[in-house]
Amino acid sequence: MDLKKLLNENEFVFLDGGMGTMLQAAGLEAGENPDLLSITHPELIESINLKYIEAGADIFYCNTFGANRLKLAKTGKTPAEIISAAVKIANGAKAKASRTAYCALDIGPIGQLLEPNGTMLFDEAYDIFKEMVLAADGADIIVIETMTDLLEAKAALLAAKENSDLPVMVTMTFEENMRTFTGCCIESMAMTIGGLGADAIGINCSLGPRELRPAVEKLCSCTDLPVIIKPNAGLPDPLTNEYNVLPDEFGELLADMIPLGIKIAGGCCGTTPDYIRAARKAFEGRKYQPKEFKPISAVCTASNAVYIDVPRIIGERINPTGKKRFKQALQEHDLDYICNQAIEQIDAGAEILDVNVGLPGIDEKEMMLAAVRAVQGICDTPLQLDSSIPEVLDAALRVYNGKPIINSVNGEEKSLNNILPLVKKYGAAVVGLCLDEDGIPKTIEGRVAIAEKICKRADALGIPRHDICIDCLTLTCSAEQEAAMQTIEALRICKEKLGVRTVLGVSNISFGLPQREIVNRTFLTMALTKGLDLPIMNPNIASMTSAVRAYRLLANIDKNAQEYVANYGGEIPAAAAAAVKQEDMTLGYAMSHGLKNDAAGITAKLLETTDAMDIVNNILIPELDRTGAEFEKGKIFLPQLILTAGVAQSCFEVIKEHLAKNGGGGVSKGTIVICTVKGDVHDIGKNIVKVLLENYGYTVIDLGKDVDPMLVVKTAKEHNVKLVGLSALMTTTLKGMEETIRLLRENHECKVMVGGAVLTPDYAKEIGADYYAKDAKQSCDIAKEVFGQ
């Protein structure tokens, strides 16, 4: 069908009302699978389809909301069977109807959440939706609805776009706080789903038309796509499940939203053909009032939209270039290290994070995916995906939840041809570097010319100018002193002439000079006054971040100096509970008092005079032993044990950094693989074990949670590991533990220790484990026994 034509020819387009509501009225029991009825009671489904068409629906939804392979798993039916039956019924209804209507393949949520909230992987979700899309032969349009997870909606939309030519509408479910249950905000939904090429977007379910009005208003201001509204019949009584808005009132409330800019309207839970009829009546004679939409440059994650209407700091630290410790982390697949780099930069003021994990000898695509998933699992700061390999970018763009920046495209033909289509397809923003086959132009005009070329090529693909961020490139001032002003001038011209955003890596300017911070900071300020939007910099250097904040204050962006005062106006908090003066403090004292920063500082100081291993063996380990013994005696409790272990961890991080810098590797007492078993996502206990084991000098390969048994086996073999630790917190996931042990026994000679709330020594023995660890402390004792040290 031609949705655009339908939208052009009609002032408003109407959708149907609730399917479940009609089925329940016909006797469907709560909890029963409604999708099966297309096979068992086709006449019932057809009569409902027909009623909605006759009531005035231009587009009605086939009975396929939950027809995915997971929800159908126990029914013995496949999605293809159910969907083709439902589509056939819909077409039958169309043929019988007295007016024209179109039928939509209706795709609802899978019913299980994607990572990081749940355990499902993006590719699996995509596959489930793809199967539905491929079965939709005969449908006129695809509707993705009732989504709460932006990433799931994205998986469905990509599956629709990549496997079908039908138009696609996407609606998500927002609560009174204007967010979905998973925290997705309206701006993020609009820019992500819009950017991915949906034909119309909107809001359905959750609340009634009255409660949804603010969300609709917001959405209409965030998009130039046709906006859909399909609310419930008010709110249900929690006890009886009866809805409180009647048809006429429902129609009026919908019509009241015309001035907000809605174009497509229908009903969800609790609504019936009467509601659709009433809506049509209420809309009669009214005109569509499209809202003026001013596109703003922005990027986002599901829950956080960052508008680039003021200078925003891009943190540059997730990048191995010139960082031995970071390289080591990549080689060891140490995602915790990368996450901590993210947290540190965000705390320091980063608003977007560049992610570059390219390093010779590692699988960059796999690492990039792991890094994006890990960082998105713990923070809502938008990312700048940084790689020179299109396949790496493509993979990362698929799984990224939100709208990212791609770093980067340049004026070379190959780059333009490879990167810009990705920008368009995934609706991302992109960094455009002012260089091409001939290198970086010496002149201002040369750089502007490349920027123009990039813009023209982007125009041709329909990439909006506000999604292009031009980088006029910072050259080293000590080598080419005249270049600094040229870069800044080129930046000014690009911004004014091309209507793009500008980005610059600033730290390079001072390479080879003393007191680099002075030069960096001044260059940054100079560039900001000429229109730099996105400095890529190290936010952990306080003077750099404060320069941006001061600029925002002086440029009258930071109204009433709120941000500035919030960051710099407060008293510097006194160090907590430090009864001992800092210079007198021992490492042992800092550890037992949970003073992380002090402990790290003391360790750094000690390293100037003391051998690293002496610090470990003579101070850290004895202190950990003492704490462990007290824990065993019941003198201290788990939080205190973790507290000390956490402080020790920060000391070890300082030592690791020191060893990486000075070329010496640490001495490992042995390698242990640990994980939370398949099906289980409780990993806090496992993480506590990990920290303690690491404190005691073991190398821990942490496979994370919900880990496939074969991965455990593979890793154990690959690293020839003598000890494997498995954790499970639920009775239902003990099966996964048993299976993992069985596979280990078949494939690799090693000891297995198990732990977790539901385990007992007897049960551990029963499932074939060698050791039962009742707590984290005991797992260290077991490791000592296995490795003999």
Next chain:
Amino acid sequence: MIDYKINIDEAVRYMGYRGFTPGEQEKALILSCEKQLREYIEPAWVYRAFPTEQTDEGILLKGTTLTLTGEDIRSHLEGCGRCVLLCATAGAKADELIRLKEKEDLVQGYITDCLASAAVEGVCDSLEAELSKRLADKYLTWRFSPGYGDLPLDLQPKILAVLEAGKRAGVSCTGSLLMIPRKTVTAVIGISDTPIVRKKQGCAACSMKDRCTFRKAGEHCGS
């Protein structure tokens, strides 16, 4: 929004203090974690009342495909012609905070995790109070959840389906019956016209009695 309490003493018990009181430093840490957690908790819930019917398999919730099986729920709902099926969650953002805290500072992650467990119980308490008010002339049993006694955990997906907890409260269930968001509770509350003899809730009736963390430490969970 619903008003709810986080019972700190309860959370402290989850943390493994075995009846001891945390020291000043830990107490401060716990309170600061609680403060932050409150900003992240977004309670969501759904409940519905159903008439019940005794069948050979168990207690059927009329108008649904759900039968509550096992002897313990039969005895729990004794004398109740109706029951409330309830699902409440602390929300996805609480999970998010716990994930972040774990990376940032393990002990804060652990404390926040325990506090969030107490928080979802607090939400349930508030809902129960709301129910008592609405059903002022009725008598309610305490909350009985899948996994207690012999009420099987694998009823979880069915309970969520009956309540439409996915779209009503954003709750789903993994293949291994783990509810997402993690801090989520489902429960059955019996409604009776006559006073209920509150049965002692002890360990003997509990299916977890052999592997319960509290019992391992010589304690009980208090339910």
